[in-house]
Amino acid sequence: MREVVDSDILRQGSFEFIRIHEQSTYTLELFMAYDSIIIDSGNRDFVEKLVRAVRTHNQPDVYLKPIFLLKSSKVEDPLIGNLIDGVIFSINQLEIIADYVRQILLRINDFVFAKSISLEAEVISRIIYLMVSRDKNELFAYLYLNSGLGYVYPEASIYFTPRDEHKLLNVMKTAEIEGLFTSEFNDRIYLCTNCETGILSYREVCPKCSSANSKAEDLVHHFSCAYVGPISDFQNAIDDELNCPKCNKFLNHIGVDYDKPALLHTCNKCGHKYQDYHVKAKCITCYHDNDVENLIPRTISNYYLTKKGRNIAYHGFISTSKDFNEIPGTVKFDVFKTMLEYEVERLKQNDATSNIAYLKISNAGELYSRIGIDRQKTLVTEMIKILRKNLRSSDFIAFYNASTLILSLNEIPTKIANNVLDDVVKLTATLLKKNFRNIEIEIDHHAQPLNTELSHEIQLQNLIKKFDQDA
Amino acid sequence: MDFIAAEIDYFFSYISEVGTGKLIRIFWFFVIFEFARLFVIDFLALIFIYVKRKLTKKKRKEARRLLFLYNPLISIIVPGKNEGKNIYKLVSSLKEQTYRNFELIIVDDGSDDNTEQICKSLKRNGMIDVFIRNEVRGGKASGANTALRVAKGDYIVHLDADSSLDRDAIEQIILPFYEDDRVGAVGGNIMVRNYNDSLATILQSFEYNDAIGIGRMVASYLGVYRIISGAFGAFRTDVLQKVHGWDIGPGLDGDITVKFRKLGYKIVFEDRAVCQTSVPNNFKKLTKQRLRWDKSLIRFRLRKHKDVFIPNENFSILNFLSFLENIFFTIGLNLKWYFYIIDMLVNFPGIVGMIIVMNFFLYSCSNALKLMVFNFFRERRNSPIYIYFPFIPLMVIYHGYYLRIVRSIAYLKELFFKSSYKDAWNPEKTSSKAKQIGI
Numbered sequence: 001m002r003e004v005v006d007s008d009i010l011r012q013g014s015f016e017f018i019r020i021h022e023q024s025t026y027t028l029e030l031f032m033a034y035d036s037i038i039i040d041s042g043n044r045d046f047v048e049k050l051v052r053a054v055r056t057h058n059q060p061d062v063y064l065k066p067i068f069l070l071k072s073s074k075v076e077d078p079l080i081g082n083l084i085d086g087v088i089f090s091i092n093q094l095e096i097i098a099d100y101v102r103q104i105l106l107r108i109n110d111f112v113f114a115k116s117i118s119l120e121a122e123v124i125s126r127i128i129y130l131m132v133s134r135d136k137n138e139l140f141a142y143l144y145l146n147s148g149l150g151y152v153y154p155e156a157s158i159y160f161t162p163r164d165e166h167k168l169l170n171v172m173k174t175a176e177i178e179g180l181f182t183s184e185f186n187d188r189i190y191l192c193t194n195c196e197t198g199i200l201s202y203r204e205v206c207p208k209c210s211s212a213n214s215k216a217e218d219l220v221h222h223f224s225c226a227y228v229g230p231i232s233d234f235q236n237a238i239d240d241e242l243n244c245p246k247c248n249k250f251l252n253h254i255g256v257d258y259d260k261p262a263l264l265h266t267c268n269k270c271g272h273k274y275q276d277y278h279v280k281a282k283c284i285t286c287y288h289d290n291d292v293e294n295l296i297p298r299t300i301s302n303y304y305l306t307k308k309g310r311n312i313a314y315h316g317f318i319s320t321s322k323d324f325n326e327i328p329g330t331v332k333f334d335v336f337k338t339m340l341e342y343e344v345e346r347l348k349q350n351d352a353t354s355n356i357a358y359l360k361i362s363n364a365g366e367l368y369s370r371i372g373i374d375r376q377k378t379l380v381t382e383m384i385k386i387l388r389k390n391l392r393s394s395d396f397i398a399f400y401n402a403s404t405l406i407l408s409l410n411e412i413p414t415k416i417a418n419n420v421l422d423d424v425v426k427l428t429a430t431l432l433k434k435n436f437r438n439i440e441i442e443i444d445h446h447a448q449p450l451n452t453e454l455s456h457e458i459q460l461q462n463l464i465k466k467f468d469q470d471a
Numbered sequence: 472m473d474f475i476a477a478e479i480d481y482f483f484s485y486i487s488e489v490g491t492g493k494l495i496r497i498f499w500f501f502v503i504f505e506f507a508r509l510f511v512i513d514f515l516a517l518i519f520i521y522v523k524r525k526l527t528k529k530k531r532k533e534a535r536r537l538l539f540l541y542n543p544l545i546s547i548i549v550p551g552k553n554e555g556k557n558i559y560k561l562v563s564s565l566k567e568q569t570y571r572n573f574e575l576i577i578v579d580d581g582s583d584d585n586t587e588q589i590c591k592s593l594k595r596n597g598m599i600d601v602f603i604r605n606e607v608r609g610g611k612a613s614g615a616n617t618a619l620r621v622a623k624g625d626y627i628v629h630l631d632a633d634s635s636l637d638r639d640a641i642e643q644i645i646l647p648f649y650e651d652d653r654v655g656a657v658g659g660n661i662m663v664r665n666y667n668d669s670l671a672t673i674l675q676s677f678e679y680n681d682a683i684g685i686g687r688m689v690a691s692y693l694g695v696y697r698i699i700s701g702a703f704g705a706f707r708t709d710v711l712q713k714v715h716g717w718d719i720g721p722g723l724d725g726d727i728t729v730k731f732r733k734l735g736y737k738i739v740f741e742d743r744a745v746c747q748t749s750v751p752n753n754f755k756k757l758t759k760q761r762l763r764w765d766k767s768l769i770r771f772r773l774r775k776h777k778d779v780f781i782p783n784e785n786f787s788i789l790n791f792l793s794f795l796e797n798i799f800f801t802i803g804l805n806l807k808w809y810f811y812i813i814d815m816l817v818n819f820p821g822i823v824g825m826i827i828v829m830n831f832f833l834y835s836c837s838n839a840l841k842l843m844v845f846n847f848f849r850e851r852r853n854s855p856i857y858i859y860f861p862f863i864p865l866m867v868i869y870h871g872y873y874l875r876i877v878r879s880i881a882y883l884k885e886l887f888f889k890s891s892y893k894d895a896w897n898p899e900k901t902s903s904k905a906k907q908i909g910i
């Protein structure tokens with residue numbers, strides 16, 4: 001082990017590159033301070049681990065960092081090859097890549113990073129940031145042994161563990177529906193019914209007991225006596241002659257005194273005799289033995305970024321329309337803003353108190369990773385249900401991001417508004433405890449009165465500042 | 472009609488003149504063979520069967536207890552070609568069985584329709600246990616032997632694909648094995664499902680009801696029951712294996728029972744094990760079927776198993792009698808009938824018309840009598856017996872002329888031309904082999 005030393009900081013023009021060896025000690029946050037990373041290693045595993053760690057970091061300053069490999073040969077691995085920005089053969093070549101680094105950094109400068117409210121939107125926007133910053137339009141699938149599907153989308157699959165990679169296919173479908181990508185057929189794959197991974201071992205098995213241990217033999221029909229049996233019935237230990245166990249005659253000529261009407265399998269485990277074996281697909285991941293008829297067929301497509309998709313990088317991608325469609329009781333953030341504006345206007349003519357508030361799951365990162373995307377949605381939906389039960393229909397709710405709700409609680413004293421939120425928090429915690437044992441939810445909340453003197457936008461920004469500070 | 476009325480008038484004035492002796496002289500064929508054997512003997516045998524059943528009710532109950540106690544695996548085997556359309560009905564009737572421990576083995580003998588797809592889908596749904604498809608046809612015997620080779624049951628029940636079973640049919644056909652351990656095979660009671668289809672089918676239904684059904688009950692009681700119909704029969708698997716299964720047909724149904732008998736096993740008929748099947752629905756198809764059956768008698772009784780008549784260490788008096796009875800009542804009776812016709816033409820040329828009408832009348836009466844009297848002994852009926860009454864006179868023609876002529880043609884063809892080897896019922900490759908080695 002050794003610290004990153006001065007000799008590992010390489011300068012080229014106004015850029016600083018950091019060189020990382022297998023022996024280096026570093027934190028990923030350290031890379032924020034440099035313009036590019038040079039990995040100086042021939043160890044494929046080390047390179048992959050580092051590249052994955054960088055590209056899956058949660059800060060754009062880290063995950064979009066240009067990465068180069070200092071190596072004496074070309075990169076064959078499609079995952080690494082697509083996640084790094086190039087290979088240099090010596091550090092004297094920094095000059096050549098400096099301009100490329102500049103282009104990437106310039107593009108990133110124009111990006112707008114918004115927090116997404118769902119993992120789906122999060123993954124889509126990160127794929128797009130990475131692609132647009134490299135001016136790439138193609139997201140292709142490559143055959144890949146270490147992938148849960150057998151195919152890897154380098155810029156996208158890294159956000160999933162091999163067991164969860166099938167979820168990426170749904171994410172990409174959503175992205176396509178949103179018009180961010182177009183697709184082109186690449187291949188068809190079949191996934192395990194139990195865990196939806198695609199590395200399967202296919203075997204011909206006994207239809208009775210599913211054992212693959214069997215023996216196949218020709219059935220022989222002796223014409224003159226009508227005896228039928230597997231060829232072993234006719235064979236003997238001494239010579240190659242075939243003679244009939246029923247009539248003892250020699251079988252001389254196929255088609256004249258005997259024929260082989262069928263092939264018969266005999267199971268060595270249960271003794272069952274069969275002709276049409278079943279094909280079963282054993283899952284290497286979860287060991288489930290699938291009937292091939294039930295395997296889940298999926299299409300692997302190659303994707304092309306659309307103009308609309310490119311624009312995501314410059315505007316941010318908070319949510320897919322699906323996220324909102326699926327969670328009733330909320331309005332889109334834009335709609336929320338408009339409604340808030342009307343509320344402020346209304347208050348100017350009325351002598352009443354309305355409030356603006358937030359509810360934030362402060363341990364969302366840990367919580368969501370423990371319960372998974374699907375249940376995350378369930379949890380949020382349930383929380384909205386509790387809210388709607390305790391609020392009046394004139395109150396409105398919107399997602400600010402995946403872990404934060406903003407609310408407008410109208411015509412009630414601020415103190416009562418806070419009490420209502422308190423109740424909701426308690427009810428949500430109880431609900432979670434009932435459904436997910438060993439998982440605690442931490443929810444911050446705060447309600448403040450709307451001020452008729454200030455614009456709705458400023459008041460909203462103030463509120464957002466408040467919970468961003470809390471974090 | 473006037474002619475017939477005149478003949479009848481003439482007949483009655485004639486018999487008032489002649490005595491009983493003369494009457495028997497004229498109608499000897501009917502009196503000796505038909506009435507004696509087909510009514511009197513049957514009637515007596517049925518009474519004995521009835522009494523025996525009453526007396527051995529306990530034994531039957533005990534057999535049933537043992538059957539369900541040991542719960543042996545039954546292999547139901549169904550070989551066939553292009554039978555896909557019938558399989559579902561069969562499978563459905565099997566699902567309803569009171570006896571549950573069976574495996575269903577279907578052998579598709581080179582079908583060129585959608586049989587394979589139908590069976591595979593039934594198999595996927597667990598309604599067929601073993602399905603074997605032969606790309607090239609091998610014939611009925613090889614299909615059954617294929618199933619036998621893969622069967623795991625203690626008993627084999629052979630079914631035709633176009634049969635369906637009564638709910639307790641499997642149970643009933645296995646019970647005789649538990650009543651008497653010398654039983655090697657049991658024949659089921661075939662009833663005509665499509666009796667309402669045409670004149671041909673209702674006449675066959677009548678025939679299965681009386682001549683075949685009752686005939687087999689009696690034959691079984693007398694120990695001379697010969698043919699286990701391929702449509703529904705049960706066999707001990709170990710014995711079937713011992714005789715290496717079925718030999719090339721046609722007539723393999725009769726052949727296999729001969730092989731069982733030669734080993735000393737009893738063959739019995741179980742009228743309470745009922746199977747419904749479809750029969751040929753026109754006379755052309757029926758004629759073809761009967762020609763095949765009748766030819767096989769010559770081929771198997773007189774050629775393949777002629778050793779039954781030769782006294783050696785395997786000789787069995789019962790087998791000998793059974794064969795003799797069979798040959799007598801089929802070939803012999805057929806010949807005698809022609810002899811009778813000649814006798815009448817030569818000795819009573821003046822009253823031949825009257826004799827034909829009278830014979831017709833006598834046969835009709837005995838048919839009606841049988842239909843009603845025997846009905847008392849049938850434990851399971853396919854159809855109400857009254858539907859058969861209008862067909863009683865036609866049955867006389869069916870039995871007396873139609874079947875007799877078909878039989879005569881079959882015997883002649885087989886005796887002099889060995890024409891069964893040319894039958895497309897078997898693939899050419901097996902027929903030519905069979906002919907070559909003389910079976």
Ligand SMILES: [Zn+2]
Nearest residue numbers: 206209267270
């Ligand atoms: Zn098995």
Ligand SMILES: [Zn+2]
Nearest residue numbers: 222225244247
């Ligand atoms: Zn042989």
Ligand SMILES: [Zn+2]
Nearest residue numbers: 192195283286
């Ligand atoms: Zn799996």
